[in-house]
Amino acid sequence: xxxxxxxxxxxxxxxxxxxxxxxxxxxxxxxxxxxxxxxxxxxxxxxxxxxxxxxxxxxxxxxxxxxxxxxxxxxxxxxxxxxxxxxxxxxxxxxxxxxxxxxxxxxxxxxxx
Amino acid sequence: xxxxxxxxxxxxxxxxxxxxxxxxxxxxxxxxxxxxxxxxxxxxxxxxxxxxxxxxxxxxxxxxxxxxxxxxxxxxxxxxxxxxxxxxxxxxxxxxxxxxxxxxxxxxxxxxxxxxxx
Numbered sequence: 001x002x003x004x005x006x007x008x009x010x011x012x013x014x015x016x017x018x019x020x021x022x023x024x025x026x027x028x029x030x031x032x033x034x035x036x037x038x039x040x041x042x043x044x045x046x047x048x049x050x051x052x053x054x055x056x057x058x059x060x061x062x063x064x065x066x067x068x069x070x071x072x073x074x075x076x077x078x079x080x081x082x083x084x085x086x087x088x089x090x091x092x093x094x095x096x097x098x099x100x101x102x103x104x105x106x107x108x109x110x111x112x113x
Numbered sequence: 114x115x116x117x118x119x120x121x122x123x124x125x126x127x128x129x130x131x132x133x134x135x136x137x138x139x140x141x142x143x144x145x146x147x148x149x150x151x152x153x154x155x156x157x158x159x160x161x162x163x164x165x166x167x168x169x170x171x172x173x174x175x176x177x178x179x180x181x182x183x184x185x186x187x188x189x190x191x192x193x194x195x196x197x198x199x200x201x202x203x204x205x206x207x208x209x210x211x212x213x214x215x216x217x218x219x220x221x222x223x224x225x226x227x228x229x230x231x
Contacts, residue, residue, distance in 0.1 A: 033219065033220075040225075041224055041225070042117075042203050042205075042222030042223050042224050042225050043156075043203070043222050044222070045219055045220070045221065048219050088155060088156070090220075100158060100161065100171065101158075101220065103155045103156045103157075104155060105154060105155040106155055
């Protein structure tokens, strides 16, 4: 079935560094969502995007809905240890009565204090 | 609001046993979902429901059953547990209305149930 390509698969950075990750799809999407999952917890919604070109921030996090509608990017500025976790992208492709999200496999982020 | 709650948090089953994973939400969301997450993997949709009395299969429904008799509850049943069903199970909910803002695809997750089948 449909799948999103999320990259990088994992990354390990120094505290204070900026981080970028992205998701791409083969289909046109009309919704992009970014979630964070802490160890042992369920995913928590960070940012939701609904329009091509949209740029939305949530504190140190900024996400963009690509203008081709086939990709999305998440940036984290000035990383801190509590940013550690797995970041998932999810999207909904534009097809009639589609009610389901497609999920990426996640980017695992480690932060060295 | 408690949000989405799931019980139990952990469970160990023997092969062939059955159990029900409970999920309740108090946000008056009409959509509810069950996912499983295997180690190092993303989320796979098992079943979903768009309202009381309506359920539909997701990506990996085999070996599971669901029911939705109320808006709040969406239990997931495993009839004959198999080792391949060892996973972490997440329930999620969202709200959908043609007139709603935000749009309906923002899903809110419970804390998960860790199931081991041996």
